[in-house]
Amino acid sequence: MTSRPNRIARFGQAMQQRRGLIQLIQWVVVGLYAFLLVVPALLPLPDYQAHILTSLTVFAEFVFWGLWWPFVLISMVLMGRVWCGVFCPEGTLTEAASRIGLGRPIPDWMRWGGWPFVAFLGTTLYGQLASVYQYPLGALVVLGGSTVAAIIVGLIYGKGTRVWCRQLCPVNGVFNLLARLSPTHFRTDQAQWAAHNQAVRNGDAVRMSAPDCAPLIPLKQLDSAGDCHACGRCSGYKDAMQLEWRAPGAELIEPPQPVRFTHYSVLVFGLLGIAIGAFSWSASPWFVQIKQLLAFWLIEHDLMWPLTTTLPTWILTNYPEHNDVFNLLDGSLITLWIVVGGGLLGAATSLPLLLGNWLMGGKATLSRLWHLSLSLIPLGGLGVFLGLSATTMTLLRGDGINLTWANDLRATLLVLACLWGLRLAWRITGEQLNSGQLGGGSTSRLIGTTSVAMACLPAIGVWYLMFWGW
Ligand code: SF4
Known part of the structure; x- marks a missing residue:
């Protein structure tokens, strides 16, 4: 990567340099999410004639289930987990909580490989029993419950990280799969990584402080869009990490890590x-x-x-x-x-x-x-x-x-x-x-x-x- 970065790599670099803007976006999304989740649940239920533009409750229903979720899924396939790294309110809140929390290490029970399926099953089932798509109270208990759990996990585990997203988020498993189809991904060039380390040892380059990768990904091995939240913080690290194009689904043909x-x-x-x-x-x-x-x-x-x-x-x-x-x-x-x-x-x-x-x-x-x-x-x-x-x-x-x-x-x-x-x-x-x-x-x-x-x-x-x- 000694040559001039191409356009997509420059975009990744811009993400790294505009942390303030990304944080602003994250907290605006948190505000909108809280408003659309809590306020409709406090209002009387709308009648059958209510429409998207005449009722805040129906509008919130449309935003959550009509726009937000379907297009989050599409974004996974098109851009990897940018939603997680740049927009997701739960990710923002759990990371913020973990900055001020107890900072405990991830316990063994949380590393169990069955959580992605069990959390998905539990949320899906509870969502149907509480009619999450139809009623604001249903959305509040299911989505809000998940958000509260994310904050609690952040307050107990990790230090400025997203233990919740990595281990327990109900859609982590789904996003992990869909992001593998994405034509963009952050990747580490191993040779460049080694060359940078050598240059540091030779005194030809300065040691860079490690980026705070919130989902705790081993940066040296980064070659999968499955776990990466595409937040851009690591772009340019050791002159070895950047955002790149690839053939859609290429990661499925030759998975960088074993499929389990x-x-x-x-x-x-x-x-x-x-x-x-x-x-x-x-x-x-x-x-x-x-x-x-x-x-x-x-x-x-x-x-x-x-x-x-x-x-x-x-x-x-x-x-x-x-x-x-x-x-x-x-x-x-x-x-x-x-x-x-x-x-x-x-x-x-x-x-x-x-x-x-x-x-x-x-x-x-x-x-x-x-x-x-x-x-x-x-x-x-x-x-x-x-x-x-x-x-x-x-x-x-x-x-x-x-x-x-x-x-x-x-x-x-x-x-x-x-x-x-x-x-x-x-x-x-x-x-x-x-x-x-x-x-x-x-x-x-x-x-x-x-x-x-x-x-x-x-x-x-x-x-x-x-x-x-x-
Ligand atoms: S590897 Fe970590 S820091 Fe780099 S883009 Fe992915 S989530 Fe962000």
């Missing part, structure tokens, strides 16, 4: 399982039929308490003034639908992958399977985008905007995501072939790619039912 079950669980059982379960129950006539059957059975057996028991609003949706009350039967069925349905979807997605991994020949290791499964990231990410943007569409339709083209766009995006996945699978199996992991040649690659095509089908099937079938 934790990635697989978030992708196959989280994005392609639990998340689809959470989006589908309210659209499904099967859900209604199962509920009716169970309700009749309970009445016949004189078991009325599951039908008459309700819980406080912040646990289980309870808005009698809006004729929207979940009883224990509702809550249990939603939980079962999401957990069991999501688990079955994840299993149905896993089956062809397992079979393909076995039939590809060579040593059918699990690490080879985890690696191949990364081909499904485009479909998994798109599914969450489609589910969240359904809220955007509903709100815009409520404001009289014509969206008859929406289903054509959805179908096109689903096809493109699958094609991208197949291309990734073909390239991943090519890499596995080159590294001696496959038994055969092109036939093995074809088997692996076909298994990914089959693995797309369960998710595609549910999206088809949701947007066209039901």
Whole structure:
């Protein structure tokens, strides 16, 4: 990097030099987030005629679920985790709290690899039970609860770092996967790093103070956009770190670090399982039929308490003034639908992958399977985008905007995501072939790619039912 940095590297450098501006942006976002989260929860619920521009509550709902979340997901794919490093209010608050906190080291229990999946499952489930998309109190308890937890973790662990984001954030696992598709990333040039160290030893360069990387990434090895928050603080460090272009998804072909079950669980059982379960129950006539059957059975057996028991609003949706009350039967069925349905979807997605991994020949290791499964990231990410943007569409339709083209766009995006996945699978199996992991040649690659095509089908099937079938 002794040559003049190109435009994108200069952009990364500008991020490093404009820390004050980034901090200003961060605290403005914190203010907006707090306002849109707290104020609507204090106002009376709007009536059914309320629109985005006539009700602060509906406006906040539109901003959170219609704009914020869908476009945060898109930003991950386009720019890596810039959202985390520059805009996320939870990241800002947990880091600020950790500057004044106890500064304890990260405990072992927090390093457990299952947290990304468990935190995603817990938040998704709780969000559905509290109707996070529909009611400001639901948003306050789910998002606000997560923010309070982030601040508490910051007050106890780390010193000026983001232990929460790294270990417990409910969307860390999802963002980690999506950011790997990004065409931009901060990267360390190892040779330049070594050359700089040598120059310091020779007295030809001055020692630079290490940047405060909030998610605690080993900077010397930085080559993945998965954990990096793309905050820009390390740009130019040792003249070896900079923002660079790369082919979208290149990191999936040759992962800089081993792919683990934790990635697989978030992708196959989280994005392609639990998340689809959470989006589908309210659209499904099967859900209604199962509920009716169970309700009749309970009445016949004189078991009325599951039908008459309700819980406080912040646990289980309870808005009698809006004729929207979940009883224990509702809550249990939603939980079962999401957990069991999501688990079955994840299993149905896993089956062809397992079979393909076995039939590809060579040593059918699990690490080879985890690696191949990364081909499904485009479909998994798109599914969450489609589910969240359904809220955007509903709100815009409520404001009289014509969206008859929406289903054509959805179908096109689903096809493109699958094609991208197949291309990734073909390239991943090519890499596995080159590294001696496959038994055969092109036939093995074809088997692996076909298994990914089959693995797309369960998710595609549910999206088809949701947007066209039901
Ligand atoms: S490695 Fe750390 S300091 Fe560098 S951009 Fe990523 S998050 Fe920021």
